[in-house]
Amino acid sequence: MTDSNRVIVVGAGPVGTVLALALRRQGIGVLLVEALAAPEKDCRAASCHPPTIKILERLGLLELGREQGLISPVMHFHDRPTGEVLGRFDFARMQDPPEHAYVLQWEQYKISGAILEMLKADPGCEVRMGTRLESYAEDADGVTITVTGPDGAREDLAGRYLVGCDGGRSTVRKLADIEFEGFTWPERFLKIDTRFDFSSLGDHIANRNYFADPDEWLNLFKARGEDGSGMWRAVGPTLPEQSEEELLDPAALEARLQKFCPRDEPYEIVTVALYKVHQRVAVTFNKSRVLLAGDAAHVNNPVGGMGMNGGIHDAMNLADKMAQIWFEGAAPEPLFERYTRQRRKGQLDGVQAQSIANKKTLAEKDPAVRAVNLDQIRQASADPAQHDAFIRRACMIDSFAAAEAVE
Ligand SMILES: Cc1cc2nc3c(=O)[nH]c(=O)nc-3n(C[C@H](O)[C@H](O)[C@H](O)COP(=O)(O)OP(=O)(O)OC[C@H]3O[C@@H](n4cnc5c(N)ncnc54)[C@H](O)[C@@H]3O)c2cc1C
Numbered sequence: 001m002t003d004s005n006r007v008i009v010v011g012a013g014p015v016g017t018v019l020a021l022a023l024r025r026q027g028i029g030v031l032l033v034e035a036l037a038a039p040e041k042d043c044r045a046a047s048c049h050p051p052t053i054k055i056l057e058r059l060g061l062l063e064l065g066r067e068q069g070l071i072s073p074v075m076h077f078h079d080r081p082t083g084e085v086l087g088r089f090d091f092a093r094m095q096d097p098p099e100h101a102y103v104l105q106w107e108q109y110k111i112s113g114a115i116l117e118m119l120k121a122d123p124g125c126e127v128r129m130g131t132r133l134e135s136y137a138e139d140a141d142g143v144t145i146t147v148t149g150p151d152g153a154r155e156d157l158a159g160r161y162l163v164g165c166d167g168g169r170s171t172v173r174k175l176a177d178i179e180f181e182g183f184t185w186p187e188r189f190l191k192i193d194t195r196f197d198f199s200s201l202g203d204h205i206a207n208r209n210y211f212a213d214p215d216e217w218l219n220l221f222k223a224r225g226e227d228g229s230g231m232w233r234a235v236g237p238t239l240p241e242q243s244e245e246e247l248l249d250p251a252a253l254e255a256r257l258q259k260f261c262p263r264d265e266p267y268e269i270v271t272v273a274l275y276k277v278h279q280r281v282a283v284t285f286n287k288s289r290v291l292l293a294g295d296a297a298h299v300n301n302p303v304g305g306m307g308m309n310g311g312i313h314d315a316m317n318l319a320d321k322m323a324q325i326w327f328e329g330a331a332p333e334p335l336f337e338r339y340t341r342q343r344r345k346g347q348l349d350g351v352q353a354q355s356i357a358n359k360k361t362l363a364e365k366d367p368a369v370r371a372v373n374l375d376q377i378r379q380a381s382a383d384p385a386q387h388d389a390f391i392r393r394a395c396m397i398d399s400f401a402a403a404e405a406v407e
Pocket residue numbers: 010011012013014015016033034035036040043044045046047048108131132133134165166167168170171191235275293294295296302304305306307308309310311
């Protein structure tokens with residue numbers, strides 16, 4: 001008979017896998033259910049900020065992350081129309097740097113892929129790939145989920161709690177009838193991955209670059225890539241009236257990159273994706289025996305690279321609370337309520353506020369407001385105290401600490 005004294009985690013993206021591993025490190029049994037047959041190899045998140053690096057270290061993943069990723073202590077802000085580097089933010093210049101004074105560019109598919117292999121080898125974790133959660137029911141003792149397996153057969157599986165780590169369109173959140181408050185930006189974002197090495201243009205290009213532009217702002221980040229030779233990810237806006245066909249046309253993609261950086265050669269474009277972008281936070285992250293973590297609980301625009309980080313912070317916070325319930329006999333409800341209070345604060349005051357401000361700064365069209373914004377970046381880069389505060393905000397150091405301090 002299956003042991004139902006376990007946590008059911010739905011979704012094996014970066015947040016679900018980190019949560020499953022964190023629970024296992026605490027000695028808690030896990031059932032991990034993932035709709036896909038194998039992890040998705042998309043290149044969405046790549047930036048892990050210092051509080052997240054600390055969590056990776058705690059879970060014994062840091063060495064692997066440093067091997068498979070890139071260490072990026074510097075971030076540049078540019079004015080795209082003039083080519084001026086407005087600000088250079090460098091962890092090495094900080095007066096009071098965090099323990100891990102860099103951003104680790106470790107692609108999310110590598111993180112979840114590596115953890116998934118560990119979980120599959122762990123007898124305390126049952127991993128069900130190609131298995132979709134359809135519905136759940138709960139009673140005083142636990143939760144029973146109904147899934148469709150790879151062969152199309154329905155099955156009931158039991159556990160003590162259910163955590164939805166099933167992404168922005170979360171089935172768990174919808175079944176639990178938890179409202180997802182916020183808004184959707186009118187424009188979609190286009191992501192292009194190319195192998196062209198933008199750092200060959202000069203040392204004004206760092207591994208992490210933001211280009212402010214009232215017409216076409218850009219985020220340009222380097223990741224290590226599948227074979228270690230480097231992959232550059234350019235993310236920018238589109239016009240709401242442009243069709244998907246028009247935007248994804250190879251000639252239009254090439255023209256977009258040539259406009260940013262003209263070259264004689266065509267760009268080698270590896271992958272392209274178009275995203276609808278939302279700023280939404282669930283009104284609660286806990287409801288009875290159901291919890292939410294990661295994109296299932298909150299979504300934000302990718303300027304600043306914070307979505308996955310916030311989800312990993314949820315996962316670690318929740319795993320620690322589960323351990324108190326499992327091994328110390330703590331009452332679940334107050335701990336789950338505190339989980340919601342802490343992590344909603346991390347979202348609302350940190351990730352949501354910062355990612356909205358980042359996007360507005362890059363895209364600002366009003367010349368007077370834009371001039372003030374750009375000047376603030378110049379000043380922050382030049383003044384040591386402002387420089388450090390800028391990094392602490394941008395790299396989630398302050399917002400993570402503020403959320404953890406909530407009672
Ligand atoms: C262009 C771009 C760049 C980004 N860059 C960054 C960055 O640098 N740093 C950062 O922190 N964030 C970044 N993000 C955000 C980041 O990608 C997300 O926050 C992250 O993927 C969330 O992880 P997750 O595990 O919560 O959800 P997901 O990655 O969406 O995983 C959810 C999983 O649940 C599974 N699932 C869904 N429904 C079911 C079901 N019913 N049953 C079973 N399984 C199910 C899905 O198949 C999927 O595997 C970026 C996003 C974009 C679009």
